[in-house]
Structures are given as C-alpha cells and as structure tokens.
Amino acid sequence: MTSNEKTSPIDALRAQYEELAELAGSLAHEIKNPLSVIHMNIDLLSEDLADWDSPQSRRSIERVNIVREQCERMQGLLRDFLRYARLRDIDLVSGSLNDQVDTVLRAYKAEAAQRGIEVKRYLDSDLPSIALHSDSLQAALMNLVKNALEATGRGGQLMARTYSTQTSVALDLIDSGRGVDNNTIMHMFEPFYTTKEGGSGLGLPTARKIIEAHGGRISVQSEVGRGTKFTLQFPVLKRIV
Incomplete structure (x- = not known):
C-alpha cells in the first residue's frame, strides 16, 4: 500500500x-x-x-x-x-449433503431411541453436490441435531429433509419440541447467549460461522409448545464442462 x-x-x-x-x-x-x-x-x-x-x-x-x-x-x-x-477459511471439496446428514443421524440413532424420539428422513436422491468441509459441516449439524433431541420429549419427532431450490441445496431440521420465543430467536446466534443451564452459548454461533464459511446461510422458525425448524441453504456446486 x-x-x-x-x-x-x-x-x-x-x-x-x-x-x-x-x-x-x-x-x-x-x-x-x-x-x-x-x-x-x-x-x-x-x-x-x-x-x-x-x-x-x-x-x-x-x-x-x-x-x-x-x-x-x-x-x-x-x-x-x-x-x-479459530474458525477461518476452510478448504472445500465437492460432496454430498445427504451423506453428511446421514452420518450425523446415525451418530445420534442410539440417543434418539433412548429418548423415545422418532427420527424421520426425507433425503432427495437427486440432490446436487455442494462444496463442503466434512468435519466442520458435521460438527455444525451435530450441534443442531443434539439441540433438537434435547428440546424434544419422549414420543416426539425429528425430521430431516433435503431438497433443491432454484438457487440452492437446502436442509430442514424440524423437531416437535418445546420451541422458543421470538426474543430467543433474535439472540440465539449471538456469542455466549444461552437459555441452557451450563451451556457456553457458542454452539449455534459456531454452527452459523461454519455454514457461512460454506457460502450458506441458516434461518430458524419456532413456536413455543409446537417445535422448531432450522433451514440451511448452500450454493449448488457448479459443474466444470
């Protein structure tokens, strides 16, 4: 300069x-x-x-x-x-979002069964590839799934659904848990904000940083007593011809 x-x-x-x-x-x-x-x-x-x-x-x-x-x-x-x-730029490679979701859901299969929670998956078999870093993306998904299981009582459900939009590859994680109010939604991605006793308040902010490092975005909808829906969207990996 x-x-x-x-x-x-x-x-x-x-x-x-x-x-x-x-x-x-x-x-x-x-x-x-x-x-x-x-x-x-x-x-x-x-x-x-x-x-x-x-x-x-x-x-x-x-x-x-x-x-x-x-x-x-x-x-x-x-x-x-x-x-x-320490989360900085990460090296991304072509991969399947379905594979990442499947790996995480299998990791929590025993815990879901122990809690009496039914896990449903609707994974689009024709889903385009995305640019991803497997370890970090799985860490983000694990945080979201773990939170969903902890918020959902016995007899509840957790649904994972992948699909394509006009501009992205998307994942919905929908639980039938206790839900959160609007004030919590406004602050849940802020570092150190937590409603969980003993929580660090860094799980969701870290998950968002990971998703944004993939060029993606995360949004949430929730209703107290009805459940919560997280939507993750990632850019489609352009094919080289």
Whole structure:
C-alpha cells in the first residue's frame, strides 16, 4: 500500500476484529493449560480425601466436587470458544449433503431411541453436490441435531429433509419440541447467549460461522409448545464442462 492509499473503515474494522480474535484465542489457550493443572490436582486431592472417613473430610469432598464441576465447565467453555475463534477459511471439496446428514443421524440413532424420539428422513436422491468441509459441516449439524433431541420429549419427532431450490441445496431440521420465543430467536446466534443451564452459548454461533464459511446461510422458525425448524441453504456446486 502506497502512502496515498487509504484504508477503508470496513477494512480497518476487519483488521481490528481479526487482531482481537487472534488475541482472544491465544489468551484462551494460555488459560487452558493452568486450568488443566488445577483439574488434575483437584482429582488427586479428591483421592487423598477419600482415604479419610469423617464429617470434615466428607464436607471437603463435596467442596472439591464443586470445584471440579466448575473446572470442567470452564474447560468446556474454553474448548467451544477456541473452536469459535479459530474458525477461518476452510478448504472445500465437492460432496454430498445427504451423506453428511446421514452420518450425523446415525451418530445420534442410539440417543434418539433412548429418548423415545422418532427420527424421520426425507433425503432427495437427486440432490446436487455442494462444496463442503466434512468435519466442520458435521460438527455444525451435530450441534443442531443434539439441540433438537434435547428440546424434544419422549414420543416426539425429528425430521430431516433435503431438497433443491432454484438457487440452492437446502436442509430442514424440524423437531416437535418445546420451541422458543421470538426474543430467543433474535439472540440465539449471538456469542455466549444461552437459555441452557451450563451451556457456553457458542454452539449455534459456531454452527452459523461454519455454514457461512460454506457460502450458506441458516434461518430458524419456532413456536413455543409446537417445535422448531432450522433451514440451511448452500450454493449448488457448479459443474466444470
């Protein structure tokens, strides 16, 4: 850049954001190491206290367990944050959205059965290919499916449907769960916003970042007491002739 060229406000803001994201990611990584040491020593302390059988040792064990739980919560939060902060450009290859959906649904087959939830799939066999990164896209889909199962009671349903539109390849994930209100819909993709006890509030924001990194978009419709529908749309992979 020459001395006569000026940085646009948008470019300056983007550079500032990337610098802050890099700094936050480095800080989270540095916190992760001593936190692991604390967790390990809490486990060792718990083993030592287990050799004593007294009212005082039992009270101490309860307090140690509280500290362990909070350490595990912080480790989970840091893990989710690092995944969110480090998501950058990813290498995309031609692939099948159906295959990704099928892999994720099979991974949650046992949990769905245990919860008494019927999983229905309507996957378009003529679906065009999309550009995808398998591991990250499956991570995003797993978050959505996991949330749907947790929101759906016994006897409920989860439906996965893929189809083509004029401009995209789409996936609907529809559950018959408890649904969410409009205020939650407005904020659910904001980092650290959560209505789930113990949640990091980074699952849905990370899922959206992954989908957008695929050139796609995600939208949601929900009604309290009726269920929720997430729609994912991806650009069709153009064929080279």
